[in-house]
Structures are given as C-alpha cells and as structure tokens.
Amino acid sequence: MRYVKISKENTYKFLEHLKATGALYAPQKISDRFYDFCAISDVHDVEFEYDRTIRPPRRFFHLPDEKMFNFDMTRHELTPVKTQAEHIILFGVHSCDIVGLRIMDAEFLDEQKDSYYETRRKKGIIIGLSCLPDEYCFCNVRRIEFVDAGFDLFFHELPDGFLVRVGTVTGHKLVDPHPELFEEVSADDTKNMELFEEKRSSMFSIYGNWDNLRYFLELRMDHPMYDRESEICLGCGNCTLTCPTCRCYDVKDLPAINQVNGERVRFWDSCQFRSHGLVAGDHNFRATKKDRFFNRYHCKNAYCPETTTSYCVGCGRCTYFCPAEINFKRNLMEIAGYRGAV
Amino acid sequence: MTRKKIIRPINVDHVARIEGKAGIDVTIEDGKVTVAEMNIFEGPRYFEAITRGKSLEDATAVFPRVCSFCAAAHKITGLQAAENAIGLEVSDQTRKIRELLYIGDYIESHSLHLFLLALPDFLGYPDAFSMAEEYPKVLEAGMRLKDIGADIQTVIGSRYIHQENALLGGFGKLPSKKQFASLGRRLKYLRNTAEEALETLVSYRPWPESEMSRLHLALEPYDGTYSVMGNTVHASDDTQFNAAAYRMRIDEFVVPHSFAKHCLYN
C-alpha cells in the first residue's frame, strides 16, 4: 500500500480538486447535534470532526426513492430509466460506514446484481477519515474499527495534517496528478499515527469481541428485554433508516392519470413497519410490534459472509437517532451478558 | 269577499359554487318578499369551544382550519390574538412576512372566487370545466393568479391550505432570499395578466346594482399602504373603532335557521 502525507491546508486544495472531478459530498453540521453528508459548495464547510451522519452513505448508491422504469399499459412496454451517474465522491467516511458500503455491495453486487446500484457504485469514490469513538460507538467489538479495503483513500488525522493510505488504482489517480499537495510520510508522522490509534483504542467504552453474540441471541430468544424495550419503541423506523447496512425496500406502481402510462418506483422500507411483513391474504408474519422489534435485533446481528462481520457495524446510529432513546448496544450486552460501560 | 293570497316560495336547497353549505328560502306574498333567509346548514365546528383551555401553540395550529380559502387569515389573526394576550411583540420582519403570506391568501382566494366560482354564472355555464373550451384565456389567467397566490403561501407558510409555518412570535424557517426574489419576479410578470383578466371579467355582464342599504367594514392598514393588517376598523357610515372593541360594536346573535350567527353593528 502506498502512503503519503498532506497538510491541513493542502487538504482544502485537494478538496477543491475533488470538487472539480465530480459531485463532492462530505460531512457538514446541519443542526446543533446532527451532521449529514452534504453537497459541498465551500470546502471550508467540511466537518472533519463529526460523530455520525443522520443519513447513511448508502443513500448515494441505493437511493431512498427512485424511479425504476416507465410503463405503457396499452403497448405493454417498459422504458427503463437511465441512471446517469456522475462521479460521486464521498469524503470523510468513517470505518464503520466503509464496511457498511461493503455490506451493501455484498447484497446488491455479489448476491443479486442490481443495475441501479451498480451504475452508481461504479462511479463512487470513497475517501475514508479517521475518527474518535463516543459512547455510542462499538465498531471495535464488531472487528471493523480499522478497515483495510473498501476505500480509495483513507485520511488518518495527524497533528499537522493527514497520513493518507492509498487503497485503489482510483486512489492513485487522485493523488498522482498533484505532487505539489502531497509529501512523503516521515517517521514522526508514523509515530503520530500510532499515538492517534492508541488514543482511539483507549476511548472505546467496551472491549472484546462480539462474534459469539448471534449465538446468544438465538439461545435467548425469549429474553425479557424484547418485551420491555418493544413497549417503549415507537415503531418509527429511524433505527433502520439511519443504519448504514439496512437494505430493505418496497416497490410501487404509480399509474398516470391518462390510463396508459405509469412508473414503477422503489423506496426504502423498514422492518419496523407493519406492511414489511404483510403478504398475500392479509397474512402478516411479523404481526406485533414486538415481532418487528425482535426482527431487527436478529437481522443486524447475523453473519455477513462477504465481510466476515455482522451486518451491524457498530456505528451507534440506531441508538443516537432513536427518539425513544432505546439503547441497542446496552440491550445486546444484556442479552449476551457482556460487561462494560454502556 | 277576500281575495286569495298568492304565495310563491323559492327554495334553493344547496347553493353551488360557494365555500360552505347554504340554502336560500324566499317567500313572495302578493308580489312582496316576506321571507328571505340564507340558511347556512354547514355544520358547526365549535372552534370557540374546543380551543378553550388548550395551549396557545395547539390552538393557533387549529384555527386555520376554520376555512380553507382564507386559512392564512385565520392563522395570522389567531396568532395576533394570542400574542396580544401574552404581550408578545413581533419584529417588523415577522409582521411584513406575515402580511405577505396574507396577501398570497388574498390573491389566491379572490382569483378562485372570481374565476372559478363566479365567472361560470356570468357566462351561463354550470362550472369552469365546461367553459374551459370556449373561454380558455380568461380561465387560464385566473388560474395563474390563483397559482401565484398559492405559491406565496406555500413558500412562506408550508402550503396554501392550512399553513403550519407561522408560529407565535415568528416562523419556523424563513424562505431564502432567492425564493423571495423569484416570487417577486413572477408577480411583476403577472401584473398585465391580472389587469387584463379583471377587465375581461367585468366586461362580461353589467353588474347589477343593489339598492339595499348596506354597511361595509374594513381595516385601516397599519402602515398606510394597501394592506390587510391593522387595528382600526372603519365602517362605511364613517364611524370607526379599535379592533379590540369589536365585542362592543358588533353584536352577534343566533338565528334559528342558520348555524352561522348574524351580526349587528352598533
């Protein structure tokens, strides 16, 4: 792997270059407590120290709401909608979200190719950014706090700039044309990276490895936690809609008023909603709020073979953005009997 | 021998092309009108009662629902009343933007009433749809005026029926300069359309003059411009009073045939 260094000042210049390459999105503050990946017009608005974005990065590749094709009911014809993707450059993606995107790839590229996703994802450029965990984070016990794939560049914070890992050919192509912005990595820089990593590790609220969690979940399906917590749950879907690895969507046909044309759209769904489990004959295989609540806990903690991790990447969003303040991490620890600060 | 009285009743069960539900009963005895009643059978919604004891925030959210055509008026009036009650002064900016919201409502409501509801009567059609083919131009002009009125309300108030973005003391989020500028451009552009449409409208038929003695009330604009907000009410008999004194000057009373109350000015 190639490593280079960039000063903070040059980083802004580099961001300017990125902006000229395609649509640049990076974290920005959108309110007192929240951040989101926003289209960047002024590179100085980019927030380098953010906790988590309210919308997960998957939304750039699997659109929250998208038209799939137009149809004509008299000619029985479909006209596919062309996904014209320009380069989508995501700057400032944390490790958890990078793995999140790889999980999305596993579903939408490896398992069942989805052309809508593929077209956009091929145009995607992912630039990672190091972070310091808060009490909501638990990526470490998910074994993904340090990523070695899934990014084109990864920026590690140094006192005077960033140490950049170049992950792909695309990454090289971004760095190579700008030798004036980058320098070689010195021994001091490496030392500083080590210190950063050390500090970072010491800041997690829990330690260990949660690989055995899914077995405990299966063994304790009747744990009282589900009753207690699902009572408080609003069924609002914020947990799944903010999650970087939820993939459920619904499809709907919208006829036009002329009785001839129409369009098929798809949009993000959530297993926290009643109709997610609704099938023909008005049968619902997740009829109660508790069934739906239970489902997320098991879906998120299942094993993703492609990334060899759980589907949950420990980003903390489902707790941070839960209006009912339901603590996913604490509830999981309760079931598996893990110790540690919540 | 007494002559037999000739009594002719005229009953309109359901007046069409108005906002609301009303009927008209007229009785003519020997050529003289003896009964003329407008019967508002539109059901009561008891706003005065249901908002009692409720929080100002919730109550002012409910008030626009009094009427969809003039929702912004009810919203702003409710807000002003609540602010008066708690002694909250709003900024000039808030007052001005509220006024603009109100004006949007004016434009929309008047265009709808004139072009969609009244015009078919002048031209002898049951509705605007059926006159669309014969008179597309004036109808289209009316609808464009309606649209700009509606869009002003949507941009400022969140939508043109039942605006939620107008709160005690101000607004949730204000439109951007760009949005205001684009409304301004459209309004200027529509000026000729508006004048032409109005001329066409009044040209269709001589307006019948009513000889009844009537009394009109109007607000004196707070800043001397052509506006719709103020505190002094002027009557066409040259009297005037402060809006806060309306209970003294306007007597509401119930008539048995109507859910809407009647008023007397004194």
Next chain:
Amino acid sequence: MMTIIEECTGDCRPRVGVYALTSCYGCQLKLATVQKIIDISNMVSFESFYMLSSASKMAADVDVAFVEGSVSTERDLEELMEIRKHSRILVALGACSVNGGVQSWAEGEMDHDALHKCVYGDSKLTMQGLQATPISKHVDVDYYLPGCPPEEDEIMYFISAFLIGTFPEPKDYPVCAECRLAGNPCILIERGEPCLGPVIVAGCKARCIGFDVPCVGCRGPVPHETAWFDSLAQTFLRKGMTEKQIRQRMKIFGSHDPNIERMLHSILGGETE
C-alpha cells in the same frame, strides 16, 4: 382487478362525486386545484361537485364518491347515507372524514350540549348538530385518503389507480420515515419539540419538520392500530411535557383513534373512555 365501467354507451367516463359534510372545504379545494385538474375532468365525469358546479346533485349515482367532512349534523348523516347508497366506491377524503377532524378535539371533554351552549348559548336552532364523528362510524368506507388537507400526489394516485381499475395502497408508516429520508434533523430528539411524527401517518414528506415546525398530526394516526401513543407519551414525559399537554396535542387529530384513550391512560392515568 375491479373494473369501474361495466357496460356503457355514450359518455363512458367513470362518474365521480365530490361531497362535503362538515369541514373547511379544504380537501375539495385541494382536489379542485391540483395541477392536473383539467386532465382529471377529461378522464372522469363529475356528477356532483357542489363547490365547483351548479350541475350537482345530492346524491348522484357515481362510481367513486369522495366525501369530505365529519358527520356533525343530522343532515350530514342523512346525506352520507344517501351518498353511500348511490356510490360504488366511497373514499373518505381528508382528516375530518377520516379522523373526525379538529372539530373532534374536545371529544371526551365536552359533549355536544356543552359545545352548543358555549357557542350558541340557550338559543335553539331548527337544525340539529351532532358530536363530530368520522364517517366510518356510520357507513362502510372503502378507502381512506388522509390529510388536512390531503397531498396532491396522493389525490392523483387515488384517482389514477381507480381509473385503471386497481385500488390505492394505503401508507401504514409514520411521518418519521419520510422525515429521515428528507434529511431533516430530528427536532424531537434535539430540542424536545412536541413532534407527533412517530404516531402520524406519512405522505406529506414531513412537510412541517422541513420548516423546523413540529408535526401537529394533521394526517391523523398511523392506521392499523400501529400508532403508539403510549410510547410517544413516555418519550414526551421524558422531554418535560406535562400530561395535559401530551393528551391535548395528541387529540387534535387523533381523538377518535380506537386506542388513544387506553394507551394514554396506561401512561398518564386520568380519564378513560
């Protein structure tokens, strides 16, 4: 698939009636002012639409009737029965019709006599008012189109779906879902605003939160008994709202929800059904 037109000669357009009971006329106004209203009027024949046409009748034989307004008078009730008899499909249009509307806000607090007295005093009227109720309390309703007022795209969707002989699929998830996708910050979490988004049915794309205004619930509770007033009441209590504030706010558009009293009672105590 249900076909609307079976046999016809002459004007084969589906017949539509748009009626009002007790309301602000906003739902009809919304329907009348959708951008494609002329297209709609070409595709269907409005047999009755008092707000727009003097060629209207109570009640016309129609394929689809859109009924706005709550049942708030005896005449409303009679008209509703007539409309039902003459309509193949009956759609409840808007909050008054679907949920009883804001006029139901004092449900459980003041009965009709008290309401009448408060507004009309001891005066007697020749017409009889009633405690406001949603139309489903009196007749079978085929579809619900919520909103105060309903959204343009949903009106178009309903009419277009009927026109091709299928049925509109109702939404059964809350405003929060659309709020999150719209990228708004959550003002309930962040500022403790009394946002009803979690219990109110989606469809408005979280219109108000986009203006930084908390949802007052104008689209009514999420259907299929999945509006969790009890859970939201707990959240609101934690944010420092009083029991009275919570109860009153949830009842603006939700007072006729079958679960609201029981759920609020379980958390707040106090009055039950």
